[in-house]
Structures are given as structure tokens and as C-alpha cells.
Amino acid sequence: MFNLFLAVFPEIFIINATFILLIHGVVFSTSKKYDYPPLVSNVGWLGLLSVLITLLLLAAGAPLLTIAHLFWNNFFRRDNFTYFCQILLLLSTAGTISMCFDFFEQERFDAFEFIVLILLSTCSMLFMISAYDLIAMYLAIELQSLCFYVIAASKRKSEFSTGAGLKYLILGAFSSGILLFGCSMIYGSTGATHFDQLAKILTGYEITGARSSGIFMGILFIAVGFLFKITAVPFHMWAPDIYEGSPTPVTAFLSIAPKISIFANILRVFIYGSHVATLQQIFFFCSIASMILGALAAMAQTKVKRLLAYSSIGHVGYICIGFSCGTIEGIQSLLIGIFIYALMTIDAFAIVLALRQTRVKYIADLGALAKTNPILAITFSITMFSYAGIPPLAGFCSKFYLFFAALGCGAYFLASVGVVTSVIGCFYYIRLVKRMFFGTPRTWILYEPMDRNKSLLLAMTSSFITLFFLYPSPLFSVTHQMALSLYL
């Protein structure tokens, strides 16, 4: 029986590492002998090490992780899809932590608990991705959310950060309540919480009568809860304020990691539960609304972080196209979209963090960046062009595949809205590029070289974005396999 735990070695390791780091932080940050040292950087490096070892355990033990593919009374499922999403999540977490170190120094940020909470939320997201039961899924979502509420407010001396944390708490609790209500309605109507049982009950089930209206409302509430969490329109209102108010590394983490885990949950719940037809229309509408609002609202923004927040809402709309299709190609395009979006967002936020050194907060502050830091300006331009979907960058490949999947399933209106909003989106992305290369700075700008961690991260992500078109087939074949494993 002990060998069943081989299936969750990565999770066991990261939990234990988190507790070791927590004890280390508590003991030594309050130690008079060591003169109350600031430990955030120290815990950060050890946290990064823990994430990399978790990644090693996951990647190297892949065949073994499926030995208990239905684990703990069938609460969790380990398969190829889980594997792909967890690898992507851990890479995103490692990228986010590695871009934080200079931020800690520049902003004199001294809360080691920040890293501990990131690791704890990563662990919860690992469980979320493999959850195969409504209860397991909800518990993992709550653990993740509670960590996020705290890290959003981690910069205690900033009222913006405190306000962001409070807003996130209230709205996150509200959306969790809606999600739980949906789960309870499903359980009340069917008596089941396990996805396999729900799939058997609901396949071919006609939505008529009181019991089925309970099921329908339950599915709707669960969908609304999920749409809140991924900041899809019309449940997006909290995102720009919270993304802007939170510390920048937190914003980067919030933009990437929960979207990976929530989309994985959405696919598990709704593909296995066989309620795709019911929800297709809801996601269809939310996708169109997110694309349109993401494109139009971002045009009016003057702050870089708010612009990236609306850009993220727009990208959620594009990624939802994949789910709206309801086909294997749609799911594959969703997974490709998530992967490329994660890398582009890591790239974008690493650049924003690098720009913070020169106190760039507004778009207008980007003036003449090309003269003071040309390499950074070129990297930012590549990222913006990729976000805009300009070929041959990775963002274009992701959008192309999403629109192609939409056309393949007959959703011509969805694809055409996507294309039009991409063109509109080009305006504000290229406006940033224009500002960097042709604008004049508002104040004096001092050139400060970027730290090594961020430069390495930027080199890797921008190389991927630029060169992806040369050899995209490994990602395409892996995501096709993952999409097939969902249906089989």
C-alpha cells in the first residue's frame, strides 16, 4: 500500500519542503543570535530549489505516477493530461519565483511567508489538476484561493496591495460560494460527486423536470464559479484592480498559475461530466465577450499593469474558444493556447519587473526605452507582437490554431470575432512599441542593468516565442495526446 504514495511523490515532497521552509523562516527570522535577518531571498532560493526538485520527481517518474491512476478512494486521477498540466504549472511557478529576487531587494520586501504561500498554493494547484471528485476539487481550490488572498496583500505598507487583497478575498469568497452551491446542487440531484459517476448519470440525460433543473442550475453555478476564477467576462471586474494593486510578482503568478489549474478543472469537470453541450453556449458567449472587452478596454489604459490585466482577460477569451468548440482539436488548441500564454506572460511580467527598476508605471514612462535599454525594448516588442498574434511568433501560432479549431467545428462567428478583436488588440500592443522606439521620456531615466535571473528567464522565454514556429510539432503532438487522454 505504501507504493500507492509513489503516485503523489511530487505533492508529498513539495508539502514537506514548504513546512521545512516555514519552520526555517519562523525560527531564524525571529532569532536574536542572527540579528533578525531578512530571509525572503534565502527562502526564495530554497523554494525555487524545491520547485525544481518537484519538477524532477514529476518528470522523471512519469510512468510510475500512473500506478494508482485512481488514488485515494478515486478522489484523484493521474494520467497524461495531469502530467502535462502539472509540468506547465511547475515551470510557471519556477519562472515566477526566479523573477522575484531583485524585486525583494529593490522594494525592501521582507516577508519570507510570500514564498511559503506560493509553494503551498502550487501544491494545492497540483492537487486541483488531478482532482477527480467535486469535494477534492473544491478543497484544492479553496487552499489555492486562501494563499492568493494573503499574497495579494503581502506588501503591507502599500494601501493598494492591502486593498487588492481585501477585494480578492471578498470576490474570491463569493465565487467560491457560488461554486460550492453548484457542487451541492449536483450532489443533491444526483447523489454523486465523483466525475465518473456523474458522467454515467448525465450522459444522454434530458434536462427536464425538477431534478434535472437542479442539475442544470448546479452545472451553471459551477461554470460561473470557474469563469470568475479565470477572469472571463462578465465576471472579470475584480481582475484589473487586483492585478494593478498587488505586487508585480504576485500579479505575474495570478495571471498564469490559477488559469492553468482552473482550465484543467474545467476540462475535467465538463468533458468527463459530459455536459459540454449545456455549457458550450455559456462559454461561447463568455469567449466573445472576453475577447471584445479585452480588446476595447485595454485601449483606454494608461498603466502598464492594467493593460496587461485586460490583455489577460482578452486571452482568456481566445483560450475559451478551444473549449467552446467541444472537439478534440478544440481542446488541443486550448492546451497550446495555455502553454504559449503562460510563457508570454512570464516574459511580459519579467520585463515589467525589470522596468520597475527605472520606476516605469505608466505607458508614457516607456518613452525612449529603445535608446536607454535597446535589448529590453526589442524583447518587449517581440512579446507585444506575440500577444498581438503577429506571425511568425508563438502568439500567432496559438491564435491560428484556436481559430482553426473554431472554423473546424462550424463556429464561424467566434473565429471572426477573434480575428477582429486581434486586429483591434494590435493597436494597444503596437502603441507600446511606438512609445518605446519613437516616444520621448517624461523624466530622466537611469540605465540599470537587469539582474541575471531575469535576463536568463527572458532569454529562454523570448527565444521560445521567436523560434517556436520553426519546430512546433513536439508541442502539437503532446497536446494532441493530452486532448485524446481526456476523451478516452
Added chain:
Amino acid sequence: MNTDITASAKPEYPVLDRNPPFTKVCGNFNTLDYLRFVTITGVSVTVGYLSGIKPGLKGPSMVTGGLIGLMGGFMYAYQNSAGRLMGFFPNDGSSDVDGS
């Protein structure tokens, strides 16, 4: 509780023991497993030491890194050893199935 080991993918290599006990798996560690264990622990101790220089916490940070590395290295070695016994990783193909 589900105590069956039900792999979604069949083992590719000969199964030496379908559900090996803890002591057997630890006894099956080969040179490469010990090397991995030591390497991960060593790297973790180094990271702990280097990250502890700035806050003046070299020793304790080294110990914390060492703990994390010991745990991770042991789990990695255990995973590989168990995988070889269960037939998921290449083994020498011995016909010692379930001890017979």
C-alpha cells in the same frame, strides 16, 4: 481505501515485484540511485549555503537545504528503484517475480 496498484499503462519491462515492500526497494538502490541521492543533496546544500551568505545564515541555511535535498534525493532514488522493481523502468530482466 483503494489499495490496488492499478497502473493505467502496462509495465514495459519485466515485473520483478508488483508491489515491493519499503525495505526491498531501499535494498534495490543501485550506484546510480546513490549518485542521484548524493548529487541532489549536494546541490541543495550548496544552494542553501550560497543563499545564506547575504543574511548571515550560512550554517542553518545549509542544514535546511540539506534537509530538502535529502528528502528529495531519497524520494527520487526510491522512485527509480521502485520503478525498476515494478517494471516501469529498465531493469536487468531477472526472473525473480514475486520472490519466486
